[in-house]
Amino acid sequence: MKRNRQMAVALCIMGLSFAGLGHGHGGEKPMPPTDRFIQFPDTDEYQTLVVDLHTHSVFSDGHVWPRIRVGEALRDGLDAVAITEHLEYQPHLADIPHPDRNRAYQDALAAAEGTDLMIIAGTEITREAPIGHLNTVFITDANGIFTVTTPPADASDVRAYFESANQWPAEEAVEAANKQGGFVFWNHPFWPAIYPNGLARMETFHSQMIEKGQLHGIEIVNGDTYSEEAHQMALDHELTLIGVSDVHDLIDWDYQPELGGHRPVTLVLATERSADALKAGLFAGRTVVWFKNMLIGNEANLVPLLRSILDVESAAYRRDLDIIDIVVSNDSDATIQMKNLSPYTFEHSGDYLEIPPHGTTSFSIKAPTRLTEVTIDFEILNALTAPKTHPRLTHKITLPEDQVAR
Numbered sequence: 001m002k003r004n005r006q007m008a009v010a011l012c013i014m015g016l017s018f019a020g021l022g023h024g025h026g027g028e029k030p031m032p033p034t035d036r037f038i039q040f041p042d043t044d045e046y047q048t049l050v051v052d053l054h055t056h057s058v059f060s061d062g063h064v065w066p067r068i069r070v071g072e073a074l075r076d077g078l079d080a081v082a083i084t085e086h087l088e089y090q091p092h093l094a095d096i097p098h099p100d101r102n103r104a105y106q107d108a109l110a111a112a113e114g115t116d117l118m119i120i121a122g123t124e125i126t127r128e129a130p131i132g133h134l135n136t137v138f139i140t141d142a143n144g145i146f147t148v149t150t151p152p153a154d155a156s157d158v159r160a161y162f163e164s165a166n167q168w169p170a171e172e173a174v175e176a177a178n179k180q181g182g183f184v185f186w187n188h189p190f191w192p193a194i195y196p197n198g199l200a201r202m203e204t205f206h207s208q209m210i211e212k213g214q215l216h217g218i219e220i221v222n223g224d225t226y227s228e229e230a231h232q233m234a235l236d237h238e239l240t241l242i243g244v245s246d247v248h249d250l251i252d253w254d255y256q257p258e259l260g261g262h263r264p265v266t267l268v269l270a271t272e273r274s275a276d277a278l279k280a281g282l283f284a285g286r287t288v289v290w291f292k293n294m295l296i297g298n299e300a301n302l303v304p305l306l307r308s309i310l311d312v313e314s315a316a317y318r319r320d321l322d323i324i325d326i327v328v329s330n331d332s333d334a335t336i337q338m339k340n341l342s343p344y345t346f347e348h349s350g351d352y353l354e355i356p357p358h359g360t361t362s363f364s365i366k367a368p369t370r371l372t373e374v375t376i377d378f379e380i381l382n383a384l385t386a387p388k389t390h391p392r393l394t395h396k397i398t399l400p401e402d403q404v405a406r
């Protein structure tokens with residue numbers, strides 16, 4: 001999604017500071033984990049990979065060199081990033097003609113050398129409405145996914161170039177991406193530039209691509225937007241849920257990680273930490289989107305992740321009282337917001353509890369009688385398995401035997 005920001009002054013200041021960082025040789029350094037790292041635990045079955053599959057650089061309409069995207073990804077602790085330039089929309093054409101559309105990928109790959117960040121080759125197929133924009137990742141050659149049969153007379157005329165490139169049917173571009181083994185997803189289907197009311201809707205082109213098995217995912221989150229309509233479309237058509245930054249400027253300007261913000265990312269549940277496993281996880285629909293304080297995913301992916309995030313640290317009767325003190329921990333960046341659905345009431349709160357990121361919270365159940373076990377039952381309010389639908393987690397706690405009988 002294109003951002004319009006007026007930050008000319010800030011651009012100058014940041015330009016100076018970044019100029020001091022790099023001297024045009026060598027790659028980015030591996031980063032030790034910091035508070036800024038986006039951190040979620042693995043599930044029992046899978047590794048949780050943190051990825052941003054939609055970003056831009058100067059090689060289309062972004063405002064930074066690709067290596068800056070690598071630096072940001074390392075600072076955010078991502079496992080993988082893709083720089084997905086618009087093939088057809090090339091506003092910097094006069095300054096950066098780059099006939100080879102793989103340049104952003106190649107530059108990022110060189111910058112990431114020596115780190116364990118995975119750089120995923122990708123691009124953004126860019127058409128007028130109603131087709132709009134589609135990303136494809138895990139491609140082998142971006143040059144094979146666009147064609148300009150009659151270049152405009154003025155090679156630097158951005159609009160004329162875009163219109164020429166749009167002559168090649170989008171169906172053929174999507175087909176070419178698929179032939180390269182690309183994972184294809186529909187970008188910002190709720191973009192107000194296309195849908196003035198912001199309501200995503202299924203278009204003939206996209207339903208045909210889905211029928212052909214050539215459209216595999218959909219952005220339900222892009223930048224600071226979440227779409228319930230896109231989420232429902234994903235469920236109706238079994239598309240992989242994707243959340244991306246679509247960053248054009250700097251992650252730090254858009255999300256202010258120094259103040260606790262973060263870019264939206266897709267958490268991919270993968271069999272191992274590798275590009276192949278990441279790709280397989282995407283095709284299998286094993287994703288959870290991390291957006292603001294929300295975790296959004298299908299029940300089969302989200303519930304195991306929540307079970308890994310939450311843990312009962314301790315549970316015991318308080319002295320000889322019939323009150324059970326319970327400590328629950330949260331091994332994630334999210335502030336977990338929970339609503340009590342069990343019949344029990346709590347001593348110090350109503351039906352709402354919060355667990356801070358990477359922290360614990362305690363609550364005390366007023367047991368009607370001495371119990372050998374107690375089942376806690378919570379709705380996780382900051383998680384969604386469908387629009388307006390929160391997952392429910394139950395957990396049986398066995399109480400220490402010496403405490404059960406008086």
Ligand SMILES: [Zn+2]
Binds near residue numbers: 056246
């Ligand atoms: Zn984009």
Ligand SMILES: [Zn+2]
Binds near residue numbers: 133187
């Ligand atoms: Zn776009």
